[in-house]
Amino acid sequence: MADTSGQAEIRGIDIDKLAKGFADEETIFKKFVTVTPTSAREIRWYSKTSGFLTATAPADIANVAFGAQPFVLEQSWTRTTSYVRKYFVESPILSDEDIRDSDIDILATNVRDLTRAVEYKVDGRIWDILSDNRTGVTNINWLTCSGAWSGDGTTANPIQDIMNAKQKIRADGYNPENGILALNSISHKNLLSWLINIKGSSIPAFASAKLETGVVMEILGLRVTVSENVTSNFGLVGDAKTACTWKQFTPITAVSVVEPLIGTKIRIAEEGEAILHDGNALCLLSGCGTV
Numbered sequence: 001m002a003d004t005s006g007q008a009e010i011r012g013i014d015i016d017k018l019a020k021g022f023a024d025e026e027t028i029f030k031k032f033v034t035v036t037p038t039s040a041r042e043i044r045w046y047s048k049t050s051g052f053l054t055a056t057a058p059a060d061i062a063n064v065a066f067g068a069q070p071f072v073l074e075q076s077w078t079r080t081t082s083y084v085r086k087y088f089v090e091s092p093i094l095s096d097e098d099i100r101d102s103d104i105d106i107l108a109t110n111v112r113d114l115t116r117a118v119e120y121k122v123d124g125r126i127w128d129i130l131s132d133n134r135t136g137v138t139n140i141n142w143l144t145c146s147g148a149w150s151g152d153g154t155t156a157n158p159i160q161d162i163m164n165a166k167q168k169i170r171a172d173g174y175n176p177e178n179g180i181l182a183l184n185s186i187s188h189k190n191l192l193s194w195l196i197n198i199k200g201s202s203i204p205a206f207a208s209a210k211l212e213t214g215v216v217m218e219i220l221g222l223r224v225t226v227s228e229n230v231t232s233n234f235g236l237v238g239d240a241k242t243a244c245t246w247k248q249f250t251p252i253t254a255v256s257v258v259e260p261l262i263g264t265k266i267r268i269a270e271e272g273e274a275i276l277h278d279g280n281a282l283c284l285l286s287g288c289g290t291v
Helices: 005-009 011-027 097-100 106-130 158-171 185-196 205-213
Strands: 032-037 042-048 077-083 084-091 141-144 182-184 224-226 233-236 244-259 263-276 282-286
Touching: 005 185, 011 106, 011 244, 042 084, 077 263, 084 106, 097 106, 097 263, 097 282, 106 244, 106 263, 158 233, 158 282, 182 185, 263 282
Parallel strands: 032 244, 141 282, 182 224
Antiparallel strands: 042 077, 084 263, 182 233, 233 282, 244 263
């Protein structure tokens, strides 16, 4: 006897493929960092202390006397241990009858929303690591913005703030070009308002192009990404792929737990941890504004 569409979707492989598809749809920080597998829940890793190696006077790299021994320079690394985190959620039991004759696809709806719930938490964790938790920042560059990006054009200069952030990254030996500018929806809105309403007359080609699309896709060599996980009043500039790695112990995985003749529940999990090993490839923007 052929399966009904509802019964066919109960199969675990279909549920897992569905979850992975929904995870791929989300715009999440995982897309901008390096993702590598890990076989252990305890992760030992090393962060590089500095970018360019420089000599301290009277030592120097340049204009060394002929026949002299070279001065010794050494990069330093800090050893750290991190532990995998588990993100885990499940649905209530969805009755066989509801699965088979409900007007809405309750299986797909539950898989989608549960997957998004897990990915949103993973996204938030990666943001916390990328932004060095935004309190007592020591592992990444940071700067205080010229003023709240409120779109009033009085004190704020987002372009100068972004370029200052890129300069800090370059000074530490990293290339910020083609990196990201991570904003939340409020600072993104304010940046667009400043660019189009305040400065649009001075850069009309930019203003008209952005009015057509409605979204800043790239600015100053940076890809703009908007996420509600970006904490209000903060933004981030830099090369997230160089700076951070998501160590994946278990990729997003969905299974169906079947109670014969009763129903099915959907269970979704992901396990991993974000590792910030080259923090100087990033710069935190503080004071972007909340209105």
